[in-house]
Amino acid sequence: MIILVTGGAGFLGSHMVDYLINQGHEVHVLDNLQTGALVNLEHLNENKLFKFHQHDIIEPWKAPEGVKFDQIYHMACAASPPAYQAVPIHTLLTSVYGCNNMLTLAKEHNARILFTSTSEVYGDPDVHPQKESYWGNVNCTGIRSCYDEGKRAGETLFFDYNRVHKVEVRVARIFNTYGPRMNLLDGRIISNFIYQALSGIPLTVFGDGSQTRSFCYVSDLIEGLVRLQNNTETMGPVNVGNPEEHTVLEMAERIRNVIGAKDGNKIVFEGLPSDDPKKRKPDTTLAKKYLDWEPQVSLEEGLRRTIEDFEKRVGQLKGVGNL
Numbered sequence: 001m002i003i004l005v006t007g008g009a010g011f012l013g014s015h016m017v018d019y020l021i022n023q024g025h026e027v028h029v030l031d032n033l034q035t036g037a038l039v040n041l042e043h044l045n046e047n048k049l050f051k052f053h054q055h056d057i058i059e060p061w062k063a064p065e066g067v068k069f070d071q072i073y074h075m076a077c078a079a080s081p082p083a084y085q086a087v088p089i090h091t092l093l094t095s096v097y098g099c100n101n102m103l104t105l106a107k108e109h110n111a112r113i114l115f116t117s118t119s120e121v122y123g124d125p126d127v128h129p130q131k132e133s134y135w136g137n138v139n140c141t142g143i144r145s146c147y148d149e150g151k152r153a154g155e156t157l158f159f160d161y162n163r164v165h166k167v168e169v170r171v172a173r174i175f176n177t178y179g180p181r182m183n184l185l186d187g188r189i190i191s192n193f194i195y196q197a198l199s200g201i202p203l204t205v206f207g208d209g210s211q212t213r214s215f216c217y218v219s220d221l222i223e224g225l226v227r228l229q230n231n232t233e234t235m236g237p238v239n240v241g242n243p244e245e246h247t248v249l250e251m252a253e254r255i256r257n258v259i260g261a262k263d264g265n266k267i268v269f270e271g272l273p274s275d276d277p278k279k280r281k282p283d284t285t286l287a288k289k290y291l292d293w294e295p296q297v298s299l300e301e302g303l304r305r306t307i308e309d310f311e312k313r314v315g316q317l318k319g320v321g322n323l
């Protein structure tokens, strides 16, 4: 197949590109390099199946002459809260204009398109764990709204293009994901704690650390997305995440213990950002039933692989994006 991956230079996108190229597909990447980095794809530079296009999806885009896409993985959007909040209007428009532009392209090419939506559509949930049928509890005017509401509007566009134009759509709601190639300085929990522990500086726990998240290793996530894309029928959104739930404080202690406490590695408590969800855990019944998908990589093994990758990069701080 000929496949387009938007955001293909990012953390998740670049793992998707590797997976698809390993399967023998021709893969085109569309990325504005806002938070993605070419270093994530440099191993593919000589690969004939790989094509890179620098472009911001807020603007419409035409495929190169003679290229007809079979599938699109629409993954482009800053995902780390500090990154998406730094340029909030751009973040919202990336979801709204970006989804519209990519759905227009999918319609022209008669290509199936998958959207990487997010667990953030559930906001600060008052239903736990979160099932796809839960409509969420999202503040529409707060500092996270640009991302949360953008992704919600993106989902709406996807299902409207399906109803109005019969575009074949797939929508995955991704929960917190981690693994090699995360931007060392992207400000998210796993990258922060590993970077801080390896650098011998305090681990910053926001609030009292009692809020929870559920962490999925990147290879499990990519497998789930590919299965959803290749599933035969369009259905509603599907949660893709690991249902094992941990508190933030527990994660700080775990990562500090795995890396080995250095003198500076105490835990410090800082203010909780506004609208920070108090708990998050996917109900994965749909993914199990329709995709025969379940996470395979344990937190222990996933952290080991991620720390190994971070160890190589800490100190170099080379090509880690703009943050």
Ligand SMILES: O=c1ccn([C@@H]2O[C@H](COP(=O)(O)OP(=O)(O)O[C@H]3OC[C@@H](O)[C@H](O)[C@H]3O)[C@@H](O)[C@H]2O)c(=O)[nH]1
Residues within 6 Å of the ligand: 079, 080, 081, 118, 119, 120, 147, 174, 175, 176, 177, 187, 188, 189, 190, 192, 193, 204, 205, 206, 207, 211, 213, 248, 272, 273, 276, 277
């Ligand atoms: O240094 C840190 C970073 C984060 N945290 C806390 O750790 C938790 C997780 O924070 P992250 O920034 O990693 O991610 P969040 O869960 O807030 O948002 C994420 O949700 C799912 C995805 O769509 C996105 O990647 C991102 O928006 C939050 O409670 C946050 O306050 C810390 O305690 N210390």
